[in-house]
Amino acid sequence: MSPYGVGRRAVLGSAAGTAAALALGGCGSGSGSGEEGSARPPDRKKGERITLTFWSWVPGIDGPVDLWNRTHPEVRVDVEKVSAVGGAQYAKMHAAIKAGNPPDLGQIEYATVPSFLLDNGLLDLAAYGARRHKEKFVGWEWAQSVFGESVYAIPQDSGPMGLFLRHDLLDKWGIEPPATWDAYEEAAKAVRKRGAYLETFSATNGNRFAGLAWQAGARWFRVDGERWTIDIDDDATRRVADFWGGLVARKLIRTIPDRQNAWYKDIQTGQLVSWLGASWGDVLLAGNAPKTAGKWRVAPMPQWRKGDAAYANWGGSTTAVFAATRHPKDALDFAVWLNSDPASIKLLIKGGYGFPSAKRGYSTADLEARRDFFGGQHYTDVFQRAAKGVDTSWQWGPATDTLYQRLGDAFTEALADGGSFRSVLKKVRDQTVGDLRDKGLKAEAG
């Protein structure tokens, strides 16, 4: 039985006693939302006009949605841009689920999908025939939102990681793009001698740190039956923590937060000459450092062993349908169209999103609208190679936002006290086990 089978009504009923029943009464008056288990909302009548609300924060999402609205007059989609500062978009979605008035669709990153299953927030799309769309999408990205037999979201894009470099400066200083992490360390030293910095270790960027651990072969979350195993303090992650802790301790890199006011200034002035980013970072650099156009290049992520081809993913998101929607079928149709229709993908790319999750419907040249900024380099090739080398067995846990926050707090403390990065891992692992248990889950340290 799927987790959203008959049990669902009972779940909601007992969740918060009579008070919750009040809330359900308030929002469910239309057509039985909250009753997917026992009575599916009726399909839309032919010719009936409906409106779906879609929460997203991706700047370029309006383009494809406008196209959809022009070509699908019966199903209008309203985009509402929610604030994405510090994970506020998810806070809002969780809040809206509790408040009983979530939108029909939401943009949710892979890492955050499981946390929405905890409050029964997402609709199992398998019940509406989602599985037959599986072949349209890259396997591991599709698998990120599949739990058991259930499909909880349609993948939109991924963020294969790469190394953005100030080619002009490194060239002038005679520094090669580092192929290994050893070479990366040497490059950091060389750049430091020129008065600039190679990179910053952003304590609050748990996302990127996870990507680095992912590349090194870590697997932070595993689930076996009902039991979650948290393995943040493993050898692979320790290697990553030791490496960056060493760079910080020797003051070879900065420790300011990335993608913030000071960082924008530094990448524009050449104080920072590289950034370990992801494919979607091309727009970010081009938009925020317009004065450095033509000077950047993209190189593959450095490797732990020379000649390896291990890569990682940073970010990427899905289009999910919330459980309370009154139009599940139309919402699913839109989600699939948005992420696999060639015309939509073209517009998404134009709006500057990540690497398409769809297997077909675009060419890599489409993804290179910013080639001028990168001196004419076919930089998408780098990301495409990375996308193929991502370890696809990685799985996210049900409290990723809390985990990022824990990592951020612990790294912040370590930077302030001069504590070791390795001690951060054990601490965060223990906290995460506690967090999952606090949520009523069974969890243990790996």
Added chain:
Amino acid sequence: MRRATRTEARCRRAAAGFLLPFLALFLLCFLAPIGYAVYQSLLKPKRSGPLGLGGTTHEVWAGLGNYTHALGDPRFLEGFGRVLLFGAVQIPVMIVLAAGLALLLDAASARWVGFFRTAFFLPYGVPGVIASILWGFLYVPGLSPLVEVAHSAGWQVDFLARDTVLWSIANIVTWQFTGYNMLVLIAQLKAVPGELYEAARIDGAHAGQIAWHIKLPLIRPALVLATVFSIIGTLQLFAEPMVLRPLAATIDSGYTPNLHAYNEAFTSNNQHVAAAEAVLLALVACVLSFGFLRLVGRGRDGK
């Protein structure tokens, strides 16, 4: 006799009519949330099901478990320590500054007083969030003209370093609320009859003595009021650290108790622990405010 009773009844009915609309909303927006928070803080969720996800969820009695959880969280307690330290330094500084400015304005010649008063009061019209965004630009190294000017004067400052960021936040709060407190004090000074000053001046007291011996004691009630509001405001500290957090790696998710409760509720989705934290926060605010009032009340009786 009968007439008096009838008037009394009429009085009660009228009073009830005037009071009820306010009391109804007061009940909804003040008393009920407190009650609800207390109730929520005594429960916790329990789950089971495939993957431990999405299966059955129900709430069970937790007793004081959420409270011990909150009090056992070092980050939450550190947050409390931090705002107490903040209040112990920032409130006196702000009140002294406000009193100083009020007395100076009261003593100054008339021509510029209007301009200065408006200038000092202006920041009160800038909301905390906007003030934080604004000061954020003035704090970030590499971007801040203040840091730039300081550097060219050979002074290395980092407003967002671990030891300074709390005081950078204190500066934002001081900037915003000094003028407001000053205005409260000026209002009280204006209520002092002018003859009192004349008499003192004729007795040979100079401006400083008049300010210290006559004006300060007279504005004491206003000082107490301003301090109580500042204590409450300090415990509420939220917007400033929240806005500065992405800029300063030294501000963590539990920098203030309020920020901690917010993150518990919305980032970690632990509404029960968050409710317990809100209750604790309200308790501390009451204890401190009433404690302060009793303290100054006793001081006055003692004189």
Added chain:
Amino acid sequence: MTGPPLRHRIATTSLLAVAAVYFLVPVYWLVVSATKSTGDLFGSFGFWFADPHPVTYLRQMLTYDGGVYVTWFANSLLYAGVGAVAATLLAAAAGYALAKFVFPGRESVFNLILAGVLIPGTALALPLYLLFSEMGLANTHWAVLLPSMVSPFGVYLCRIYAAAAVPDSLLEAARLDGAGEARIFTVLGLRLMTPALITVFLFQFVHIWNNFFLPLVMLADADLYPIQLGLTSWQGYADRQPELYQYTVGGAFLSVLPLMVLMGVGQRYWRTGLTEGSVKA
């Protein structure tokens, strides 16, 4: 009578001038920065102009995303305006009743309301959210409006003012003339309490306008945001869309204007009400 000696006056004025610089410098920065593009915001000296185009930038900001800024501005006016008017009237009625009628439990009610002043609003916002969620009020205009209509401080101020400014003899005379209590309150009470009411209105208006926590917790739909929340949301995705930095600063500048006007115009009332409130504290 001669004034204080010249050197005293110079010393006083210089001290005041130093303070004025402290309070005005950030405002000056805001004015300068509102005329800059994002590139110049990060790339030029903060205390001086660089290629200023205030009108163009403000127009871009106002029309961005279908003019959402205007919606936020209107929301802020709605929340602060309606909320403050309602809060003032409710507080006036309650304060009047507490001052002018004797009934059992009067002091207990007053003390309960006073305790409301002492409880941090932010400690209430979270439970209030949970409560409003279950009532289906979260993420609606009401979620911000209703709590804004309650001003315990206003009740406190109104009670003190009504006790002093509304003579019992006048009320008795009106009653003898056969006027109903509601009519006496609206015709006599409200008129005599006007200065205090304006003060309560101003305070509550600023309080609601500046409130960040309550809307943040309550609202998810960007069309319901007040300005404060809207601007932080812009700041939140400015990394993908750099021009949003410039809009955030321009928007902040514009949002501060109405309150500054209110401060300047209303100073007289701020002072009256404050005196009434604090003298007897």
